[in-house]
């Protein structure tokens with residue numbers, strides 16, 4: 001068990017990649033704070049973790065609401081110090097630039113950039129005061145390649161990757177490792193509407209298929225664990241070889 005005696009806050013842990021990270025962290029011995037907007041979905045994930053012998057608590061907040069980040073920080077701190085923060089909650093509407101309205105722009109930037117920024121602002125100094133901590137930002141290969149319809153989303157994830165490197169410089173000297181994971185197309189409830197399109201899209205990649213949430217969670221376990229003590233400001237690409245080919 002790599003994460004015994006640690007407490008991990010995972011945003012967007014009620015679905016897909018975040019849920020897989022929460023479950024994997026719990027298997028490694030962490031107490032997981034399962035964050036999402038939906039109380040019932042959070043309770044279901046917690047119940048599954050507990051049924052498997054792990055420990056977890058729900059922490060519910062809407063990260064798009066003006067006071068959502070503050071509410072989540074308070075709810076998390078009520079459980080004790082947070083050792084690992086995973087900024088996973090994200091939205092990825094697909095639309096052309098000319099078809100993207102300001103409300104969509106604000107929603108994407110609010111969830112994908114503002115929420116990780118202020119969660120980190122609140123929790124990283126507390127980790128630094130303890131002399132240890134891990135922050136893992138879930139980016140996307142959309143931050144690395146220009147794709148029609150993904151300009152706004154890709155820009156939000158590119159911002160998150162720059163924040164990752166900036167926070168590594170800012171908090172690394174105090175013992176806080178900040179890194180990112182850039183998944184490729186992954187089969188989750190969020191990408192379910194793509195159906196077979198996801199298989200077609202990924203068929204030409206070296207892996208020849210979409211990723212699973214568990215395959216992304218493996219990288220998160222590594223970055224949260226003792227084996228990544230010397231890793232700062234890195235982005236681990238987990239994309240079935242898309243960026244390599």
Ligand SMILES: NC(=O)c1ccc[n+]([C@@H]2O[C@H](COP(=O)([O-])OP(=O)(O)OC[C@H]3O[C@@H](n4cnc5c(N)ncnc54)[C@H](OP(=O)(O)O)[C@@H]3O)[C@@H](O)[C@H]2O)c1
Pocket residue numbers: 011012013014015016017018035036037038041042061062063064065088089090091092111138139140141182183184185186187188189190191
């Ligand atoms: N799936 C992919 O192919 C892929 C590829 C690259 C990167 N990613 C990134 O991986 C992350 C997870 O993706 P996914 O496919 O697993 O997503 P998903 O299945 O759509 O789940 C999204 C999660 O984010 C939470 N969330 C959304 N809006 C929120 C808000 N306003 N406040 C609080 N929580 C909110 C949702 O919680 P509630 O519904 O409970 O509110 C849910 O747990 C995202 O950052 C995404 O950009 C995904």
